[in-house]
Amino acid sequence: MTTVAESFPLPERRGTAGRLSDFFWRHPHVLLAILLGPPLIWLGIVYLGSLFALLLQSFFSIDDFSGLINYEFTLATYRQLLSEANLDIIIRTVAMAALVTLASAVIVFPIAYYAARYARGKGKALFYLAVMLPLWSSYLVKVYAWKLILAKEGILTWFLAKLNLLWLLDAWLALPIVGGSSLSISYTGTFIVFVYVWMPFMILPIQAALERVPANLIEASSDLGGTPAQTFRHVIFPLALPGIVAGSIFTFSLTLGDYIIPQIIGSSRLFIGQAVYAQQGTAGNVPLAAAFTVVPIVIMGAYLWMAKRMGAFDAL
Amino acid sequence: MRSEKPNHAPLGLKIATAAGLAFMHLPILLIFLYAFTTEEKSYQFPPPGLTAQWFAVAWSRPDVWAALTLSLKVASIATATALVLGTLCAAAVSQTRFFGREAISLLVILPIALPGIITGIALRSAFSIAEIPFSFWTIVLGHATFCIVVVYNNAVARFRRISGSLIEASMDLGADGFQTFRYVILPNIGTALLAGGMLAFALSFDEVIVTTFTAGQQSTLPIWMLEELIRPRQRPVTNVVAMIVVIVTFLPILGAYYLTRDGDKVAGAGK
Amino acid sequence: MTAVLFDNVSRHFGAVRAVDRVKLSIAEGEFFAMLGPSGSGKTTCLRLMAGFEQPTSGHIEIFGETAEGVPPYRRSVNTVFQDYALFPHLSILDNVAYGLMVRGIGREERRKAAEDALAMVKLPGYGERRPGQLSGGQRQRVALARALVNKPKVLLLDEPLGALDLKLREQMQEELKSLQQSLGITFVFVTHDQGEALSMADRLAVFNEGRIQQLGTPEEVYNRPKTRFVADFVGSANVLPVDLCRRLGLKASFASLRPEAVAIAPASNGALSLSGTVASRSFLGATNRIVVNVDGARIAVASPAANAVPAIGSPVTLSFAATDLHPMEDA
Known part of the structure; x- marks a missing residue:
């Protein structure tokens, strides 16, 4: 190398861009405000504003004669919400959401466990796609597919007939509560479709939690004489629990608010979502609809609080 | 390990x-x-x-075409909006420290964490209070709101991977803020944004719950399908449309997966 | 001319005083090292020079110009980052040419300059590769070329050799030193390795807890540590406590004494002496390290390997010249 060459000239103040860049560098808060401004206006004002306006309406009531909203603060709408018929709807929905979440966890756990512990390399990527595609594929198409399956002339009936098991289906449909005149208009049908549609949301959080269980812990357990069942019960399951809870947040919340599945596949009994839809639409009782939406918000708030205490958010 | x-x-x-x-x-x-x-x-x-005759029948149905066109238009504009807002938000949250960062993450996730019906009815009643008539733009507004999180999640994950010293190195070498954005940040987050955009598109293209509250008389493709589900008119056409919807949503998801497969763990794991 | 001037510079992060009232001046063309343990403030000082941090108080000048409020991209200062910070999406050539590109220098000119710079760091023809295809040592050279191609007035190096293995590190030390001498650019070098700082720097500053403990040539810092911290950190000198200092007739409360300056022998004319018992001994190749217990104080002696080694527990007399005993400023 030769002697010290003259330094390259430092960048000039390149017009407006240069001056603006200097300004942002000296005033990072201005830059932050510009970055955050648009999304905050959109989400903080438009979206949250709408939510609060809705919640506010639940403290108004509907005038029985004119059918117009009476803009005076009252708890009358909440009294109406707690009437027996409406409580029925709430209990039915929560029970369904709980059952769906439980069933989803049972079906999904082996998949997540396999993906976390045994799949590797290309197989792992394939597994990931095999979970992602059903997760992201069209909601309505999934519901539609089950309409095809559960129809009287559909594949399920055909399949059971081939196996000479139609009597089993008939016996099931004859049961109270879970039965009905056909699967597509019974709670059983609603339940199956709910599980099918919302189950994939649980896999990835559980898989992530399981992948964080160190293999040597499992080896240590079997080394200490634990049977596979004991290892599962005392080591794997407790460590995977936050992931299961994290995954269940989605499944539970989505089931709680769904109004399309029970409308298309199910009995005529309402779920919360349908009640909200009916109240704000045909019944024109927006305050009651708003009060109904408070129910899933409160339930999810409690659920999230509990999940946070269990450390489930670290698993997300 | x-x-x-x-x-x-x-x-x-x-x-x-x-x-x-x-x-x-x-x-x-x-x-x-x-x-x-x-x-x-x-x-x-x-x-x-x-x-294969139903494909021809579906092809000649103007209502299917109208719904498909509307859905594609809504998804495109909602995705573009979400890309801008989600990227801005991700940049602010990951590149700076400020009070209330956690709250921002929560706010972004809220529209998909709450059941869709709540978002839908809240927007609908806000439109009616503000006396905004239903239109193409009310649908876009609803869709963009829940698409932001998808872009945001992807962008934040990638921002986290850009080591802080890359940006410092760029400035150290004489690049001002805009040059650093153009030559260092954008090339490094580009694929994550593309993936986020694809997922947002898929999400919007398929959305039905919020849309029923913000669409008024117009039919997106999912709304068209929902009507067919409740009152079947021509089942074979519905079958064909269902298949098309599956394919149209699969392609961007595969694309997003391909773009983010090495590195950021989750392209859309947080739908 | 003064290349970098720190006048009472402080940088606080909340209650943490990362840099506390630092005064230093680095001359043009100097190879200056900032030495200290992690968290001692040396890296923050470097970042203050680069412009990534702003001083909470005090004044910084770079070549006579005020540096506060000047963004990093308007300083003729370049940095070699600890993790190299090569742009993963650019080829090696584009990495090296980056600074010239953003200055608006033409494609051909910057290509040529970048190729020259790569040749200078002994990586000719590597331009088409990607950072991911290079070894750690090669990436380090690219980072060096990327900084030097801009012909900065000051080159900042943040622990640049930390991630390299021993052999490579020694080789790079020599190369950096000769590069600095041939280019004549001021180098400011941050390290926690005292050997590196002593062997490479023209002058060094020893940092602890945000402050400069001592500033001087390697010889000064090594032979006459000003504080106990420096004596301990820079070269494991013996620190004689108060009572021994008194006994030897010193005014200062503490004094340093290099192990090489002590002999196990009766005091000859004019030399000072202390007596104690051998506490431990270990063979270090060229020397034996013998630790002697003198009334509770442990004094290490570097005794040439040829000399006889006294048995553990045996009484010995230590002797040393009075000029080797250096009074220290504080505890």
């Missing part, structure tokens, strides 16, 4: 996994079969015969 993975899964686990995966995939495959059935009045299985 994880030691050698065991080679052989217990048989019971294999069966349970295979059964679970079959349960997840077979119903979707069924859609492809039904698109070719010759039976028009019922959902008869097995199909009495196979034909």
